[in-house]
Amino acid sequence: MTDQAARPAHEHRRPSRRRRRTVFGALAGLLLLGLIAGTGLALDSADPARPAGRASGTALPFDLPGRGVLRASPHLVFAHYFPPYPLSLDNRPAARDYYTRNYLTPQGERGKHAAYGGLLRDRPLPVPPSAGDWRLANLEREVRTARDAGLDGFTVDILSLTGPNRQRVDMLLRAAHRVDPGFRIVLMPDMTSLHTDPRTLADQLAEMAASPSAHRLPDGRLVVSPFKAEQYDPAWWGQVVARLREHGVRTALVPVFLDFRANAERFAPVSYAFSSWGNRSYTRQTGVAGDIRLAHSLGRKWMQAVSVQDTRPNQGVYDEAGNTATLRSTWNHAISDGADWVQLTTWNDYSEGTQFAPSLHNGHAYLDISSYYLTRFKTGEWPRIVRDTVYVTSRVQFTAAGAGALQSRLMRPRPGTAPPRDQVELLTFLTGPATVFAHVGAGGHTYRAPVGVHAEDLPLGLGRTRAVVRRAGAAVASVTTRFPVRSEVAVQDLQYYAVSSRR
Numbered sequence: 001m002t003d004q005a006a007r008p009a010h011e012h013r014r015p016s017r018r019r020r021r022t023v024f025g026a027l028a029g030l031l032l033l034g035l036i037a038g039t040g041l042a043l044d045s046a047d048p049a050r051p052a053g054r055a056s057g058t059a060l061p062f063d064l065p066g067r068g069v070l071r072a073s074p075h076l077v078f079a080h081y082f083p084p085y086p087l088s089l090d091n092r093p094a095a096r097d098y099y100t101r102n103y104l105t106p107q108g109e110r111g112k113h114a115a116y117g118g119l120l121r122d123r124p125l126p127v128p129p130s131a132g133d134w135r136l137a138n139l140e141r142e143v144r145t146a147r148d149a150g151l152d153g154f155t156v157d158i159l160s161l162t163g164p165n166r167q168r169v170d171m172l173l174r175a176a177h178r179v180d181p182g183f184r185i186v187l188m189p190d191m192t193s194l195h196t197d198p199r200t201l202a203d204q205l206a207e208m209a210a211s212p213s214a215h216r217l218p219d220g221r222l223v224v225s226p227f228k229a230e231q232y233d234p235a236w237w238g239q240v241v242a243r244l245r246e247h248g249v250r251t252a253l254v255p256v257f258l259d260f261r262a263n264a265e266r267f268a269p270v271s272y273a274f275s276s277w278g279n280r281s282y283t284r285q286t287g288v289a290g291d292i293r294l295a296h297s298l299g300r301k302w303m304q305a306v307s308v309q310d311t312r313p314n315q316g317v318y319d320e321a322g323n324t325a326t327l328r329s330t331w332n333h334a335i336s337d338g339a340d341w342v343q344l345t346t347w348n349d350y351s352e353g354t355q356f357a358p359s360l361h362n363g364h365a366y367l368d369i370s371s372y373y374l375t376r377f378k379t380g381e382w383p384r385i386v387r388d389t390v391y392v393t394s395r396v397q398f399t400a401a402g403a404g405a406l407q408s409r410l411m412r413p414r415p416g417t418a419p420p421r422d423q424v425e426l427l428t429f430l431t432g433p434a435t436v437f438a439h440v441g442a443g444g445h446t447y448r449a450p451v452g453v454h455a456e457d458l459p460l461g462l463g464r465t466r467a468v469v470r471r472a473g474a475a476v477a478s479v480t481t482r483f484p485v486r487s488e489v490a491v492q493d494l495q496y497y498a499v500s501s502r503r
Contacts, residue, residue, distance in 0.1 A: 094126030117491030229255030
C-alpha cells in the first residue's frame with residue numbers, strides 16, 4: 001500500500017508440486033542454504049525465528065523495559081501485518097520451499113515475474129517444517145517476535161472476506177490470544193481490494209470482533225481502521241458503524257488515508273482517530289507535524305506511520321530511504337510531534353520491501369533499532385545505552401548498475417523521492433566516545449563517534465564492509481556485512497541490507 005499507488009490484492013493459492021525444477025531454481029536453493037549457513041540461523045533452535053549465537057537479553061544496545069511498563073503507556077505501537085507472506089507457505093525446507101522456488105527467482109510461478117526479476121528480493125527468516133498445525137504455530141512465532149520487541153499488536157490487512165487471506169486473519173486472531181491475551185489485533189479492511197457494501201463488511205467485521213484479541217478501547221469500542229478509507233464517503237462508513245451497532249458492537253473508526261489533508265474535516269464526525277499511510281523518502285517527512293496538529297485540532301488522535309524503505313520490483317518503483325534515515329526520521333516525528341499511536345508500515349510486505357519483521361537479508365536489525373525509539377515513545381525517556389552496538393546498512397549494488405539478462409524491466413525512483421545515493425551507513429549506539437575503523441571494500445575510513453546514537457555515511461564500495469569500534473585500545477563492537485556489493489548483478493535489488501554487531 002502506498003500514498004502513490006495501490007498495492008496488488010492477489011491471494012496466494014497452495015502451491016502444486018512440479019515434476020521438474022528449473023536449473024535456476026535448484027541453484028537458488030543451494031544459494032539459500034549457503035546464506036542460511038553464513039547468517040548463523042539456527043533452524044533447529046527452540047525459537048526458529050531467532051538467530052543463534054547471542055541471548056535475546058543482550059541483543060539490544062539497551063535494556064528493554066518490562067512488558068508491564070510498556071503496556072501501561074497510552075501510546076500504542078502496532079505493525080501492519082500482510083497475510084500473503086507468512087513465515088512459510090508450504091511447510092517445506094527453506095532451500096526448496098515456495099518462497100525459494102517461486103518468489104525469489106525470475107522463473108517462479110511459471111515465469112509470471114520474469115520481467116522484473118522475481119516477485120521478491122527478501123523473505124522471512126526460514127523456519128523448519130513442523131508437525132501438527134504448522135500455520136498456527138508459525139503465526140504464534142510472529143506474535144511472540146513482535147511482542148518481545150515491545151509492540152502492542154498488529155494491524156491486520158483484510159484483503160478479502162473469504163479465501164486464504166481471510167483464513168489467515170482469523171488464525172492470527174487465534175494465535176494472538178493463545179500466545180498473549182494482551183497482544184491486540186486491529187481490524188484493517190483494505191478498501192483497495194474489498195469491493196463490497198456496508199452491510200456485508202459490517203457483518204464480517206462483527207464475526208472477527210468475536211475474537212477476544214480484536215482490539216478494543218478501554219470503553220469497549222471495537223477499533224476498525226480501514227486502509228484508503230476515502231474510497232467511500234463518511235456516510236458509507238456511517239452505515240458500517242450503524243450495522244455493527246445492530247450486532248451489539250460499538251465502533252471507534254480510525255481511517256488510514258492516502259490523502260489525509262483532503263479528507264480530514266469531512267471524516268472527523270465519524271472518526272475516533274486519523275492516520276496516513278505516509279511515504280518512504282527521508283526527505284519527505286516535513287509535513288508530519290502539520291498532519292498531527294490538524295488531527296488534534298479536530299479533536300482526533302493520530303496514528304503515525306513509521307517506515308524503513310520501499311522497493312517494488314513488480315511495480316517498477318522505489319523510494320530513496322537514505323539507509324536508516326527514513327526509519328529514524330519517522331520515529332523522531334512520532335515522538336517530537338505528539339503522535340498518539342504508531343503503525344510500523346509494514347511488518348511483512350516483502351513485495352514492497354517495507355518489512356520490519358526479521359528477514360533473511362536484514363536479520364532483526366530494523367526491529368531492534370525500532371525497539372529503542374519505541375521505548376522513548378512509550379515511556380517518555382530515552383533508554384540508557386549499556387552495550388556498544390553498531391548497525392551497518394547498504395545496498396548490494398550501485399543504484400545505476402541496472403541488472404543482467406534475467407530482468408527486462410527495472411525499478412526507477414518514484415517521482416518526488418530523494419535523489420538516489422550510494423552510501424554505507426554506520427549507525428552506532430555507544431556507551432562512550434570511541435574510534436570507528438571502517439573498511440568499505442578496498443577503502444579505509446577512521447572517525448571519532450560520540451556517545452549515544454550517531455549515523456555516519458561513507459561512500460559505497462565493492463565487496464563487504466567491516467566496522468570495528470575501539471575504545472582505550474580494545475575492540476568493543478565489530479561487524480561485517482554478510483552480502484558483498486557487486487558491480488554486476490543478475491537482477492536489480494535496491495533494498496538496503498542491514499546487519500547488527502549484536503546478532
